[in-house]
Amino acid sequence: MEFFIDENDRVDGIEKVTGKAKYFAEYQLPGLTYGVLVTSTITKGKIIAIDTKAAKNAPGVLDVLSHLNKPSAAGYEQAGGSPMKIFYTDQVFFNGQPIAIVVADTFERATYAASLVKVSYEKTAFNTDFEASIKDAAVKKLQGAPPYVRGIADAYKTAEVKVEQTYKMPVETHNPMELHGIIADWGVNDKVTVYAKTQGVKSTQNTIANVFKIPAENIQVNSQFVGGGFGMALRTWPLEIAAIMASKQLKKPVKLIITRDQMFTMVGNRPAAYQKIGLGATKDGKITGITHTAFGQSATYENFTEGVVNMSKFMYDSENVNTNYYVIPLDMGVPIWMRGPGEATGAFALESAIDEMAFALDMDPLDFRAKNDPEQDPSQKRPFSSKYIKEAYKLGAAKIGWNNRKNKPGSIVEGSWQIGYGVSVGVFNAGRGRASVKGILKADGTLVLQSATSDIGPGTGTGMTLIASKLMNIPVYKIVFELGDSSLPPAPSQGGSATLSTVGSAVNDVCVALKSTIAELAANSNMDATSNFVDVLKKNNLPMIEKTIQSSQNNPEAKNYSMYSFSIHFVQVKVHQLTGVVKVNKIVSVGDSGKIVSPKTARSQMVGGAVGGIGMALTEEAILDNRYGRYVNNNFADYHVPVNADVPDIDVIFIDKPDPIVNPMGAKGMGEIALIGFAGAVANAVFNATGKRIRSLPITPDKVLEA
Amino acid sequence: MINFQFVRTSVIKTALGLVSKDSKATFIAGGTNLVDLMKRGVTAPEKLIDINHLPLKQIELKNNVLHIGALVSNSALAENQLVKEKFPLLMLALKAGASAQLRNVATVGGNMMQRTRCGYFYDTTMPCNKRQPGSGCGAIGGYNRMHAIFGTSEFCIAVHPSDMCVGLVALDAQVVLASIKGERKINFIDFHRLAGTTPEKDNNLQKGELIVRLEIPINNLNKNFHYLKVRDRTSYAFALVSVAAALEINNNTISNARLAMGGVAHKPWRLQLVEEFLKGKPATTATFEEAAKLAMNGAKGFGENDFKLKLAPNTIIEALTLAKAKA
Numbered sequence A: 001m002e003f004f005i006d007e008n009d010r011v012d013g014i015e016k017v018t019g020k021a022k023y024f025a026e027y028q029l030p031g032l033t034y035g036v037l038v039t040s041t042i043t044k045g046k047i048i049a050i051d052t053k054a055a056k057n058a059p060g061v062l063d064v065l066s067h068l069n070k071p072s073a074a075g076y077e078q079a080g081g082s083p084m085k086i087f088y089t090d091q092v093f094f095n096g097q098p099i100a101i102v103v104a105d106t107f108e109r110a111t112y113a114a115s116l117v118k119v120s121y122e123k124t125a126f127n128t129d130f131e132a133s134i135k136d137a138a139v140k141k142l143q144g145a146p147p148y149v150r151g152i153a154d155a156y157k158t159a160e161v162k163v164e165q166t167y168k169m170p171v172e173t174h175n176p177m178e179l180h181g182i183i184a185d186w187g188v189n190d191k192v193t194v195y196a197k198t199q200g201v202k203s204t205q206n207t208i209a210n211v212f213k214i215p216a217e218n219i220q221v222n223s224q225f226v227g228g229g230f231g232m233a234l235r236t237w238p239l240e241i242a243a244i245m246a247s248k249q250l251k252k253p254v255k256l257i258i259t260r261d262q263m264f265t266m267v268g269n270r271p272a273a274y275q276k277i278g279l280g281a282t283k284d285g286k287i288t289g290i291t292h293t294a295f296g297q298s299a300t301y302e303n304f305t306e307g308v309v310n311m312s313k314f315m316y317d318s319e320n321v322n323t324n325y326y327v328i329p330l331d332m333g334v335p336i337w338m339r340g341p342g343e344a345t346g347a348f349a350l351e352s353a354i355d356e357m358a359f360a361l362d363m364d365p366l367d368f369r370a371k372n373d374p375e376q377d378p379s380q381k382r383p384f385s386s387k388y389i390k391e392a393y394k395l396g397a398a399k400i401g402w403n404n405r406k407n408k409p410g411s412i413v414e415g416s417w418q419i420g421y422g423v424s425v426g427v428f429n430a431g432r433g434r435a436s437v438k439g440i441l442k443a444d445g446t447l448v449l450q451s452a453t454s455d456i457g458p459g460t461g462t463g464m465t466l467i468a469s470k471l472m473n474i475p476v477y478k479i480v481f482e483l484g485d486s487s488l489p490p491a492p493s494q495g496g497s498a499t500l501s502t503v504g505s506a507v508n509d510v511c512v513a514l515k516s517t518i519a520e521l522a523a524n525s526n527m528d529a530t531s532n533f534v535d536v537l538k539k540n541n542l543p544m545i546e547k548t549i550q551s552s553q554n555n556p557e558a559k560n561y562s563m564y565s566f567s568i569h570f571v572q573v574k575v576h577q578l579t580g581v582v583k584v585n586k587i588v589s590v591g592d593s594g595k596i597v598s599p600k601t602a603r604s605q606m607v608g609g610a611v612g613g614i615g616m617a618l619t620e621e622a623i624l625d626n627r628y629g630r631y632v633n634n635n636f637a638d639y640h641v642p643v644n645a646d647v648p649d650i651d652v653i654f655i656d657k658p659d660p661i662v663n664p665m666g667a668k669g670m671g672e673i674a675l676i677g678f679a680g681a682v683a684n685a686v687f688n689a690t691g692k693r694i695r696s697l698p699i700t701p702d703k704v705l706e707a
Numbered sequence B: 001m002i003n004f005q006f007v008r009t010s011v012i013k014t015a016l017g018l019v020s021k022d023s024k025a026t027f028i029a030g031g032t033n034l035v036d037l038m039k040r041g042v043t044a045p046e047k048l049i050d051i052n053h054l055p056l057k058q059i060e061l062k063n064n065v066l067h068i069g070a071l072v073s074n075s076a077l078a079e080n081q082l083v084k085e086k087f088p089l090l091m092l093a094l095k096a097g098a099s100a101q102l103r104n105v106a107t108v109g110g111n112m113m114q115r116t117r118c119g120y121f122y123d124t125t126m127p128c129n130k131r132q133p134g135s136g137c138g139a140i141g142g143y144n145r146m147h148a149i150f151g152t153s154e155f156c157i158a159v160h161p162s163d164m165c166v167g168l169v170a171l172d173a174q175v176v177l178a179s180i181k182g183e184r185k186i187n188f189i190d191f192h193r194l195a196g197t198t199p200e201k202d203n204n205l206q207k208g209e210l211i212v213r214l215e216i217p218i219n220n221l222n223k224n225f226h227y228l229k230v231r232d233r234t235s236y237a238f239a240l241v242s243v244a245a246a247l248e249i250n251n252n253t254i255s256n257a258r259l260a261m262g263g264v265a266h267k268p269w270r271l272q273l274v275e276e277f278l279k280g281k282p283a284t285t286a287t288f289e290e291a292a293k294l295a296m297n298g299a300k301g302f303g304e305n306d307f308k309l310k311l312a313p314n315t316i317i318e319a320l321t322l323a324k325a326k327a
Ligand SMILES: Cc1cc2nc3c(=O)[nH]c(=O)nc-3n(C[C@H](O)[C@H](O)[C@H](O)COP(=O)(O)OP(=O)(O)OC[C@H]3O[C@@H](n4cnc5c(N)ncnc54)[C@H](O)[C@@H]3O)c2cc1C
Pocket: A636, A637, B026, B027, B028, B029, B030, B031, B032, B033, B034, B035, B036, B051, B070, B071, B096, B097, B098, B099, B102, B105, B106, B107, B108, B109, B110, B111, B112, B113, B114, B161, B162, B163, B164, B209, B210, B211, B212, B236, B237, B238, B239
């Protein structure tokens, strides 16, 4: 059977749907062995002894490694410091911490042998209770972000109208379908090859180089396809180092894939958060003060902070703004950015409070937002590079039928259901880093582009191909974009919605360079300046030309502007009056993220963000029993990601106007804004439907019923 | 590795013989629950007797009684024409369970025998009287949002997670059990047990017994019925509370009623007293509200599941309302 793609399709779509795309776990190396982790069953304390006799004697077992017998990792020899140095400590920092790895000739045998490892501990008292720890937060010296004050702190307190509320966010886990892991192959002369699940092949390469103190060139990282990351693959986790140590020790390739329950403890999570917002406004709806104080969950052995309070500083025009952000170290695995990261957490609180204020003022929440929309970035006192949020308000409102919304909650009833509308905005920094791309333009009419970037799903290759296709006037099927290989020209990790901007700029620059070389060659060989590159190369007897370009990080103009992508989410929900069940009926998400380079994958990002947003709003919560420090719903039956039946049709609208500053394409990232704000829109819609304000996510039937 | 034998037979007698001889032998049907339990180390049978080839896949109407083989899959049962016509309540209950993929392999017998989804039961490092008698109950004082409000004991507050069984208990089904000694028939309502002091026992199936079929007498409850399952997401989630309701209504007066709840007890929770109350009453919201109140006699929350004290009666009212509206 033959397949065809049109120019909007994913360049790797056929490989993905036919199973040809190879994910890290699918590589079959000769002599492959299998690692399985032994994890702590206590939450805090010290390992006294590890009895591996039975495990080592079990059939097929090659070795059991722990802090007692690991091979050396030179970068770990120095005491102290973060991150956690696996097998270099006898301390238990959290329940489910990897403390040994069993390697055997099959996965099943390794799994069984891991169950035979007996560990004795000295337990110490621990604390995993996030909310209870906030009470004494004031007296402790907490880390976090420096406090921010503009104008008068806590000005909301003296405002004509004020809202003062607390918003809660549980632990969420990324849990992409693809489980985390690695295949590690420590070869002769300290040459290391890994097949990884990573959002950054260069970052994985550097981490391994640092841990084992071997030259980065010795390390080859392959990660062409990633089955979802959402942020959890932005760092090299201790478990990956464990597999590499095992391979080093055994001189054999080791494959380690963790289990679904291990996905809850050792590869990060969206931290729980507790946020207080104080909002003050004049009676006619002008915001006079915003105070945003946030506490985030972190770990005792390593600190994690994120941008929970950022949005409050500049999204609305207020003379007085102050923010505080603290993290609470708990005896839990360290969190990591999860899609939309802290901004999504913060947006839920701020956008709920904005809605509460609009209601207190008896204003339409859209009008209230428009009235307080700043002309320029009030925190930096400089213009936005581009911002069409008011236009986005209008487009989204028209599409969802906002004029059907009644400002009075509980006004629309259909049978046992109450109907409500909600809106919320999202915003994320339109970052751009530095990347290198190599372009190889061939006389057969094809173009190969190479960069050590990643594609965790958004369609990086597709976006890059489209950028090049337009610039070079080459059809997409004649362009190949290679990524996920650390030997290619360097690029940063895929995170923070910056890949299209960063790598796309380098693709742009390399294409421009290739074009000018072709133009020169054409001129030198007396050809027309508009000649096709194939003819030019042939005339010059060149099979190909190559260029590698590192894009500059920014337009020099950029420092004069604040650069952000914006989104606005509209939802219509229905809430069952007797059972408290919430269903999202309609979604309209509008993205204001500059020029849309790849319409199909861009839409897919917005759709994925909305689905993740439904999860955040209605279903997702990792539940830990604080008496034991263990998760009690660490599986896909009990940790509820939304299913198809939870997701209505999603309308996606793009403003699609180029940003003149950010990069040559005029395109800003949009992976995060697709999710940021969404949960607030749902919570606001639930309020509009019922008059019940749920300030604690997820909005499950019990919370609605008891509100 | 934990080795176990795997024996396949297509002869009922052989299967019964095998399981009666061996105290660590167990049947495997769809495997959707048993295999998970084996993987998590909750159970470690030494011999699996694959019963999927036993001749227990028929659905037949005999003398006004529907006979359903124990190995009929949940989806085949839900799609069966006789079930759709005569016992649409059962069809709804089946379709509310699990996911399409699971229902394709899950069997009637396996569904009845599935174990609780209590998180402590599945985590072998935590206390659980059901998994390890005497180790304590993790859910009491812990995470018990999904747990029981009726018929609990100080040893266990788990719920039976099935939807199908809630429909069956409402329909006065009977269960036919076979062992090497012969067959016996018990009422479905007596099949599952309350936890009491022996939470390790989910039901009254004796060692060596095989569920061979269900029998459901034809009734007139196929016009005004509803199965309402309240859950955390629209599909593929266990019930917070579910209600099976069926009414016979003549001139707006209820002449017959069936009512059962899921997600509230260690067994499918039939509400016979409430059914009696409903008989002869007008089919009005006021009646339904009173019935719901009555249904809650003896209910008790454990903290995180207190909301069920409100959700359960509300769900009853809504299920009865929708059942009434159906015709
Ligand atoms: C993720 C997930 C979600 C689910 N959601 C739901 C839900 O929402 N609602 C719901 O009702 N169910 C749900 N289920 C449970 C599902 O219905 C059961 O797993 C299934 O019905 C079990 O049937 P089986 O044939 O696979 O049983 P198996 O796993 O093969 O067996 C289960 C037990 O029954 C015993 N057994 C099987 N047949 C017989 C017999 N004939 N006689 C005696 N003993 C027998 C076995 O020995 C074993 O102990 C869910 C399951 C999963 C995994």
